[in-house]
Amino acid sequence: MPSSAADATPNVxxxxLRENAGETQQDVAEALNALGAKYGRPLAITANQVSRWERGITGATPFYRxxxxxxxxxxxxxxxxxxxRVTSSPRAETADVFAIRSDTNEPEMPRRVVESQQQWRTTRRALNAHRVALAREAVRLYDAELRIGTTGLIAPPSWLPSAPLELAAxxxxxxxxxxxxxxxxxxxASAHTRPLASEERRYARYSQxxxxxxxPRLFENRLAWRLTGVDWxxxxxxxxxxxxxxxxMVDTAEAFAHEMAAQHLTGTAGGISPASWRGLTFRRHLGDPFDLHRRALVSSTDTLTIRLDADGATFVLHNRSAGNVAVAGGMLHIMPAGVFQPSSILPAAQAADFDLWRNIMREYSEEFLGNAEHGGDGNPADYAAEPLASFEAARTTGRIRVYCLGVALDALTLYGELLTVAVFEGETYDRLFVDMVDSNDEGVVVKTGKVQPTSALPFTRHVLDELxxxxxxxxxxxxxLELAWQHRHTILGRN
Structure with missing residues (x-):
């Protein structure tokens, strides 16, 4: 195999074959894993592995071929x-190295490294399959007065205002x-959450x-804002x-979650042992999770979108794909939700985008309308252009009302959550989202529920309990959802 990507010859x-089939690298990886199961060989091929084959960085074993x-x-x-081809390897018995070599005589990854990464991958996939249950158990690690019901969130009382605050307030x-x-x-203290990268060292960071x-399909480092204080x-x-x-954020938050999964998931049925601090060395090393100077607490703006009509209120959910996103995959989430961050690394964007509503608007454009991500490393978002200009106009004229319900932490990841709710007049909702997508890069939009086959989920106690x-x-x-229900009369403007 080539010594570097620069030396590799792409496998055109x-x-x-993949392009002609209209498939992504993730599609191929999932298909191969399914075929492996058919042959009684559980596999964990990733999109990254398929990419390495296509780029000529590594070859494929006979079974994979x-x-x-x-x-x-x-x-x-x-x-x-x-x-x-298989060759003899004098190191195979003494160093436990795989004896499969390519035609260029580069050895395959040492067995100990393969096993470490396989175990790490297995734990991570189990984590993604049981995040909700793990969060609800992790919350028991903290004092009862910090828990927001049974939601899996924790927050000191001072982080939750006594009544919803309009963003303008x-x-x-x-x-x-x-x-x-x-x-x-x-x-x-976090080393046990990171697999071996080689025989000599572990990965330095969880994100690596x-x-x-x-x-995952979507995994890109971006400049983001780190929460340092909450004082209403x-x-x-x-x-x-x-x-x-x-x-x-990923380097700490996902490591906390991985540690919890490794210690508390039991067996193949997804059983979870009672919450205990035993083995949670990294979480214990952090100490007070609400000390905002101990770590980089990057937060997400999580917005419950409510459509308000004369006959009631409805909302939508997002079924987030575990294969596409690194955080909150495999869950039902409110939408839109996204990291509070500027639309570009350029200084002008950092000044213009330091605004919660603008962050939420960009997420509406991307998640509801399927538009490409605004900005990124290129030009900043243009708030005078559509659809952002129409969102701004609707809020200015009162047809959209946006409230903040408070700030909390996910007990599993200790990730920051800026909890907000946006209430749209029905006619305005229809106009702004006339081209609303059924799915986007992060998952599928859930517009209907089994309790009532309508175009959205009714905002009722019965539906919330069912969810x-x-x-x-x-x-x-x-x-x-729980906080919005508690404050529904304020949010919906009804007595």
Whole structure:
């Protein structure tokens, strides 16, 4: 195999087979895993592995070549993959190294590293399958007065205002004096949450392991704002922020979750042992989760979208794909939801985008209307252009009302959640979302429920209870729905 990506020769044949089939690398990986199960061989092939085959970075073992050929309906010879050959290896017995070598005599990954990464991947996939239940158990690690019901969220009482606050009623401010966080996820206390990268070392960061070992479809580092203070009595600066990165959050939050899954998931049936601090060395190392100077607490703006008509209120949910997103995959979530971050790394964007409503507007454009992500590393978002201009106009004229319900932490990940709710007049909702998509890059839009086959879910106690007992509602969604229901008369403008 080539010594680096620069030396690799892309496998154009394999790339064209996939492109002609109209499949993504994730589609191929999932198909191969399914074929492996058919042959009694449980596999955990990732999109990243398929990418490495296509780029010529690595070859494929004979069994993988057999599965690829079966999937694409071609012979093994037509795949264009390098045929590995088995050679004797004097190190195989003493160093426990796989004896399969490519034609260029580069050894395969050492067995101990393969097993470490396989175990890590298995734990992570079990984590993604049981996030809701794990969060509801993790909440028991904290004092009862910090728990927001049975939602899986925790918050000190001071983080939840006594009544919903319209976004215009408080301000956000930059904290120029914030110090660098003490806990970054690179500490020895978190080492057990990171797999081996080689025989000599573990991955330095959890985000690096996700990138290489179990890469979701959407996984990109971006500049993000880090929450440093919550004080609702400070109207001009109720929430203060410094700067950080999305991966800076992943390195701690996902490590906390991984640790919890490794310690508390039991057996193949997804059983969960009672919450205990035993083995949670990284979580214990953090200490007070509400100490905003200990770590980079990047937060998401989670917005419950309510359509208000004369005959009642309805809302939508988002079935987030575990294969597409790194956080909250496999859950039902409110929408839109997205990291509070600027639309570009350019200074002008950082100044223009430091606004909760603008962040929410961009998420509406992307999640509800299927538009490409605004900004990224390129030009900043243009708020004078559609559809952002229409969102702004509707809010200015009172046809959209947006409230903040408070700030909380997901007990499993200790990730920050900015809980908000937007109430749309029915006619305005229809006009703005006339081209609403059924699915987007992060998952499928859930518009109907089994309790009532309408175009959206009724905002009623019965529906909320049914969702809560369904076991798939993301903690942030459960918390936002519960708080919105408690304050429904204020939010809906009804006595």
């Amino acid at each position: 044949v394999l790339y064209n 057999k599965l690829l050929a079966e999937h694409f309906g071609v012979s093994v010879a037509e795949l264009g993959l390098t045929r590995p 408080f301000g956000v401010a930059l904290d120029s004096a914030a110090s660098e966080p003490d806990v970054t996820g690179t500490e020895d 392991a996700i990138r290489d070992v179990d890469h 009595d400070q109207a001009d600066a109720a929430l203060t922020f410094s700067t950080s990165t999305y991966f800076g 809560a007992h369904g076991g798939r509602l993301a903690p942030a969604a459960a918390g936002c």
